[in-house]
Amino acid sequence: MTVTVAAGPTERALTRGVERLLALQHADGWWKGELETNVTIDAEDLFLRHYLGILDERQAAATARWIRSKQRDDGSWATFHGGPADLSTTVEAYLALRLAGDPVDADHMQRAAALVREAGGVESARVFTRMWLALLDLWAWEDVPVLPPEQMLLPDRAPLSIYAFGCWARQTIVALQVVTALRPARAAPFGLDELRAGPAPALVPRDAWDRAFLLLDRGLHRYERRPVRRLRARALRAAERWIVDRQEADGSWGGIQPPWVWSLVALRALGHPLEHPAIVAGLRGLDTFTIEDDLGRRVEACQSPVWDTALAVIALLDAGLSPRHPAVERAARWLVGREVHVRGDWAVRRPTLAPGGFPFEFANDNYPDIDDTAEIVIALRRAGQGDAAIDRGVAWMLGMQSKGGGWAAFDADNTSGLPARLPFCDFGEVTDPPSADVTAHVLEALAHEGLAERPEAKRGLAYLLGEQERDGSWFGRWGANHLYGTGAAVPALAAVGLSGHESVGRAIDWLAAVQNEDGGFGEDLRSYDDAAWRGRGASTASQTAWALLATHAARERGPVTGRAVRWLVETQRPDGGWDEPWYTGTGFPGAFYINYHLYRLIFPISALGRHTRDGGTP
Known part of the structure; x- marks a missing residue:
C-alpha cells in the first residue's frame, strides 16, 4: 500500500x-x-553434519564460500564486523574449510594457520571449540572440563543445579553432560598439527573460589574414569528425558543454535538412529534457519x-x-x-x-x-x-x-556467581x-x-x-x-x-x-x-x-x-x-x-x- x-x-x-x-x-x-552472527555457527553446522554422517559436498561448498567471504586480510575471522581477530572463531572457520576440502597450502589457509599459531595455537582456543575438536577426534575428551550428568539429580534450588544457569546455558549444559559422559566422535579425515603451538596454557586461579573449582574439576575427571554405574545410568536417563521434553514445535531447543546442535549430538550419542522423531524434527528445523543465496550458505543462530x-x-x-x-x-x-x-x-x-x-x-x-x-x-x-x-x-x-x-x-x-566459576564457562554470560x-x-x-x-x-x-x-x-x-x-x-x-x-x-x-x-x-x-x-x-x-x-x-x-x-x-x-x-x-x-x-x-x-x-x- x-x-x-x-x-x-x-x-x-x-x-x-x-x-x-x-x-x-x-x-x-x-x-x-x-x-547475522559470526561464522562459528556455520562451521559448527558442518561439524554436526559430519558427525551425523550427513554432510554432502554441495552444503560444504556453499558454506565454505560464505566462510571465506568473511575472512580478513590478516587471515583471521572476527566475532563482529570490524572487530579484532578472534582465535576460536578462526580455528573453527579453518576446520570447517578443511572439512569442505580447502587445501592446507592455499594462501588463505596458510594465513589463517599462521595467525592461529601466533595467537597461542589451537591449545588456547575456548572450551567450546575444543569440544567440537573432540567430537571430530582432533582433541581428547579427557582434556576438556567435565560436565557430569549427575548434576541433573541435584535439587532445583541447589547452588549448582542446572537452574542456577541462564536458560541458554542450561539447555546447552544438559546436552553436553550427555556428550562429555559418552565421549562420541567421528574422526575428521585430517589432523590439525599446523594449528598447534605447544602445551595448553595452564589455568591460573584468581582467588580461592577459582582454586576450589579447579580442584573440583580435577576430582570430577578422576570420578569420570570410574563413575558409579547405577547413578550414571539414572542421570543419563534424566538428561535424555529433559532434552526430549524441551524440544520445541519447530524442532529447536530454545530456538537457539548451541543447545540445538548439542542436543542432536547427545541424542545420537545415546544410540538413537537418525530416524528418531526428535532428530528428524531437529534437522528439519535447522533447514528453516538456513539461508542460501549468491553469497553462500549460512545458518541463523536464532x-x-x-x-x-x-x-x-x-x-x-x-x-x-x-x-x-x-x-x-x-x-x-x-x-x-x-x-x-x-x-x-x-x-x-x-x-x-x-x-x-x-x-x-x-x-x-x-x-x-x-x-x-x-x-x-x-x-x-x-x-x-x-x-x-x-x-x-x-x-x-x-x-x-x-x-x-x-x-x-x-x-x-x-x-548466582558460582556457575561462571566453572572451568567450562569461558564462552560468555551463563x-x-x-x-x-x-x-x-x-x-x-x-x-x-x-x-x-x-x-x-x-x-x-x-x-x-x-x-x-x-x-x-x-x-x-x-x-x-x-x-x-x-x-x-x-x-x-x-x-x-x-x-x-x-x-x-x-x-x-x-x-x-x-x-x-x-x-x-x-x-x-x-x-x-x-x-x-x-x-x-x-x-x-x-x-x-x-x-x-x-x-x-x-x-x-x-x-x-x-x-x-x-x-x-x-x-x-x-x-x-x-x-x-x-x-x-x-x-x-x-x-x-x-x-x-x-x-x-x-x-x-x-x-x-x-x-x-x-x-x-x-
Whole structure:
C-alpha cells in the first residue's frame, strides 16, 4: 500500500522507510529480518553434519564460500564486523574449510594457520571449540572440563543445579553432560598439527573460589574414569528425558543454535538412529534457519520474528499509521496468537505464577521473554487488540521481577556467581541477572498500562535510576551498548513522568558529548571490554535512532537532535533502508554479537516518526 508523500526531506525519508517496511511484511502479518552472527555457527553446522554422517559436498561448498567471504586480510575471522581477530572463531572457520576440502597450502589457509599459531595455537582456543575438536577426534575428551550428568539429580534450588544457569546455558549444559559422559566422535579425515603451538596454557586461579573449582574439576575427571554405574545410568536417563521434553514445535531447543546442535549430538550419542522423531524434527528445523543465496550458505543462530514484529508495529504507529491500517491489524492479530499458555522453566523460581508472555522466536514455549512481552504489551495496546493477552502478559511480567527490583530476560533471581566459576564457562554470560535495558522496557510498558504507581514499578524505577553510570549513560545488555541502554532508559523515565529528572539531563549531556562529527551516533562492541569505546564508533542507523529516541523523550529539540535527524535523512538509501554492516545487537557481552537486519529500518522509522509527529524540523 502506497503511503502519502509529504513535502519536507524528513517526512520524505520517513515515507520511504515506511513503504520499505510495509513491503517486507509476510502475508501472515509478521516481519523477520536476517539475524547475522559470526561464522562459528556455520562451521559448527558442518561439524554436526559430519558427525551425523550427513554432510554432502554441495552444503560444504556453499558454506565454505560464505566462510571465506568473511575472512580478513590478516587471515583471521572476527566475532563482529570490524572487530579484532578472534582465535576460536578462526580455528573453527579453518576446520570447517578443511572439512569442505580447502587445501592446507592455499594462501588463505596458510594465513589463517599462521595467525592461529601466533595467537597461542589451537591449545588456547575456548572450551567450546575444543569440544567440537573432540567430537571430530582432533582433541581428547579427557582434556576438556567435565560436565557430569549427575548434576541433573541435584535439587532445583541447589547452588549448582542446572537452574542456577541462564536458560541458554542450561539447555546447552544438559546436552553436553550427555556428550562429555559418552565421549562420541567421528574422526575428521585430517589432523590439525599446523594449528598447534605447544602445551595448553595452564589455568591460573584468581582467588580461592577459582582454586576450589579447579580442584573440583580435577576430582570430577578422576570420578569420570570410574563413575558409579547405577547413578550414571539414572542421570543419563534424566538428561535424555529433559532434552526430549524441551524440544520445541519447530524442532529447536530454545530456538537457539548451541543447545540445538548439542542436543542432536547427545541424542545420537545415546544410540538413537537418525530416524528418531526428535532428530528428524531437529534437522528439519535447522533447514528453516538456513539461508542460501549468491553469497553462500549460512545458518541463523536464532530467529527474531516476534521481536521484529512488535518493534515494527510500534514503528509504524510512531510514523502515523492508524491502528486500523491493514498491516498493523494483521501484525497485531499474529502477535496475539504467539502468546505462551504453558509453564516453562521459569516456573522453577515462580511456581505459583500463572503462564503468560511471549517468546522471541516463532516457537519457544519453554522460555517466553520478558523483554519481548514488554514491547508486545505496548504494541498491542497501541494497536487496540489483545486485551486479555495484554493482561496476562502484564501479570506475568510483574511476577517475574527479581528481588533487587529489576527484570531479566527469561528468569527471575538468576544471579548466582558460582556457575561462571566453572572451568567450562569461558564462552560468555551463563546467568540471566536483571539489566537496565529490560527493566526500562518493562517500566515503559507498565507506564503505558497506567501502572506506574504499582509497588513493582516503583522498585523497578529505583533499580533503573541506580544503574545509571557515572558518565550519565546506561549499560546495554542486549544491544550495543551504552547507546542502547540509554535509548531504552530515557523513554522509560519519560513514560513515568520524569522527562525533566536530573538523570535524564545527565543522559542527554552524555549523548551530546559522544555524538560523531557527521551527526550520527555509533558505539563499537569493544565497549563491553574497554570503557574507552563507550559511545565511540562509526555512525549507524540503529544507534543514531536510539539516541534520537532518548532526545525525543527528554524533549531535547536542539542541535544534537537536528544533526542526528539530518544524518539519517542524508544516509538513507533510495529504497528506503539504510546500510549497516556493523553489529548492534548483543548475545553475550564480550563474546557473541548480532546484526539484526531489520534494526537499521525499524528504529529509524520510530525515531523519525516521533520527531516529525511532535513538530520537528522537516
